[in-house]
Amino acid sequence: MRSAFLPFPGPYLRLVRVGRHDVAISNPDRVVFPRIGVTKGDLVEYYVDVADCALPHLRRRPFHMVRYRSGVEGDLFHQKRVPPKHPEYVAEQVVRFPSGHSTVFAVVDNAAALAWVINLGCIELHTWHSRVEDIERPDYLLIDLDPTTDGQWPYVREIALVVRDVLDELGLASYPKTSGSTGLHVLAPIKPELGFPEVRRLAKAIAQEVERRVGDQRIATTTWRVADRVGVFVDYGQNARDRTIAAAYSIRPKRDARASAPLRWDEVADAEPERFTLLTMRERVAEVGDLTAGMWRRRRSLAPLFEQLGLDPPDPDRLDTRSWHSALEPWV
Secondary structure: OOOEEEOOOOOOEEEEEEOOEEEEEEOOOOEEEOOOOEEHHHHHHHHHHOHHHHHHHHOOOEEEEEEEOOOOOOOEEEEOOOOOOOOOOOEEEEEEOOOOOEEEEEEOOOHHHHHHHHHOOEOOOEEOOOOHHHOOOOOEEEEEEEOOOOOOHHHHHHHHHHHHHHHHHOOOOOEEEEOOOOOEEEEEEEOOOOOHHHHHHHHHHHHHHHHHHHOOOOOEEOOOOHHHOOOEEEEOHHHOOOOOEEOOOOEOOOOOOEEOOEOOHHHHOOOOHHHOEOOOHHHHHHHHOOOOOOHHHOOEOOOOHHHHOOOOOOOOOOOOHHHHHHHOOOOO
């Protein structure tokens, strides 16, 4: 999908035509990534261009805003609540929290809504693991490979292939992507049948099996206490309620405008995350297509897999959001 900036009086506001809508972009010439000279207008255009690939990962999910009003070298703030004055093409969803409070999230279902949130200063695309039709049941399981120290990217690639093997044996389709930072995400689409605590419980068992197969905690670890980690953290904790990751095709707030890039499994062993940026991703998509196409048609039930991993059967009714946080390991 291509966008087109339209003439508009005044140097600080332009309209961009996105589908049937004209989206107002303020300060389009403001530099967001000073190192490479990328402006807010460039960022909007990138997201509109890759919208057909990115939107399947965003649709019907609460969108968590991380806003950088002055670019990547300025301050940021988190915003869950959608601004009260928003266009009709930006959907909304009320989500209640264990504290008793509720928040109205934006839901980005179309390219115009995507351009609108980027205009607010969002650089990254952060969404929940569940969709609004069944907000308490995620529709993917995530293993997040997170280096503990610099120089561990070769370990990340090695561990990712072990994750693939474990998921293959469980009959789960798996989709790797660079995180856009220093790590790698492996997503497995699942049927939204179980609550976050149960999905997280299974993800923990998968992560521990990966750790066991690697056989060296200096390479792969599930150790929760940060101070005790040495190897790459095989993180299963992101499968909890209200956690978000940067979605596929998201740009990250790194100096080189790095992207969270889907990979083929045969690319993982040699992948270098710095190759995937705002400046290269459109060419990559033109070359390899959307490597996540059809992903959401490959959801599988997790319920039969608990026994395979030596776990008690899942409780499909374990949806008590008042106690979701108590299932998390302490940080001390």
